[in-house]
Amino acid sequence: MLELDKIHCGDNCDLLGQLPRECIDLVVTSPPYDDLRTYGGHSWDFFGVAWQLKRVLKPGGVIVWVVADATKDGSETGSSMEQALHFKRLGLNLHDTMIYRKANYTPLTHNRYEQEWEYCFVFSAGKPRVFAPKKTPCTYAGQKTWGEPNMYKDNSGNLTRVKQTVINDDKIAGNVFTYEVGSRKTGDIAHPAMFPFALARDHIATWSNPGDLVLDPFSGSGTTAKAAKELGRRFLGFEINPEYCAIAERRIAQQVLELEAV
Structure with missing residues (x-):
């Protein structure tokens, strides 16, 4: 078993493979999707990650999967729904299709209404064990x-x-959660993906109990881990970019770097 309450730097499939079966109570994560996010050229294996998450999730455990679609050649990719259907094929329930709405979305000025939300798919291994x-x-x-x-x-x-x-x-409350989105820098590094601390906090409080183990396999700057620690949960974070690992470790240790991203 990997050391708990720590950000582990490396490939998430390799790190997931080091976890025993059915050891994770909750996953809260936002993976890179389509070409909307770049992470220094790092790639990842969706099918491998999905299979491993199903393997390590406890009965009654929950995965909160925050994703959106790019628009290519005038059409949205639909990759978000394809991922959701794949998790169902693995045997998980699509417990809820929630919406993460950005109160202060960035206008792109194109020939469609502005994109102000992302999916928050809630998958569960059977009936969720916790619902607060x-x-x-x-x-x-x-x-x-x-x-x-x-x-x-x-x-x-x-x-x-x-x-x-x-x-x-x-x-x-309804299943549309609205948050202010901000971008901040720590030192010379700015993370490209907006992930409000309140979003991680609210889902952790909803789907887990104090002492439960919360995982983020795309840890980024450590927002999920920081929220888990503040709510009295154990945590694991996996991140392939060493610069983001360093940011996350400092945030968790000092709890003073208020970077609203993951």
């Missing part, structure tokens, strides 16, 4: 539900009276 959802206030909290009590047929065809109820103070 974000909550949002109910607009009409404390009021009675609309309409008068009525008689309805239940699933068996029997008449049943539905009573008015009082609306709760809050409800489970």
Whole structure:
């Protein structure tokens, strides 16, 4: 087993191969996709990574896979959905197709509406073991539900009276998460991929418990690892670029480098 609470520098398939089966509670990651992100010329094996993630994920574990599509020759590639379907073919559930919305997206001024969101695919090995959802206030909290009590047929065809109820103070949030996106530099190195700290934090809080092991196989500047540590989880980060490994280690050790990227 690799040393925990550490960023390991190397090829993620090789590092994943060193993990035992069913040892990871949660994966939160955003891999390089299409030609939208460049990482110093490094390449990666999607099919190898997907197979290894399925192998190391515990029953009830969750993978949060943040991706988007490039537009080539006037058409979106569709690679995001192809990846999602491949994870299903491996035997994982596509538990939820969430949206990561950028409140301050960058305008590209082309002949289509501006791209302001990315997929957050939530895959699970069976039913998720943990679900501690974000909550949002109910607009009409404390009021009675609309309409008068009525008689309805239940699933068996029997008449049943539905009573008015009082609306709760809050409800489970919708599956579109909106964040401000920023770009910051640490020293002379700026990471190209915007990944808000709050996005990692919210998914870790939703799909894992304190003490669980959280993995990011595309660790970048260590945002997932930093969020996991702050929330009392164990973590593993894999990153092939030594410069990003160094940034991540400093962020995790000092917790003062507020680079909003991974």
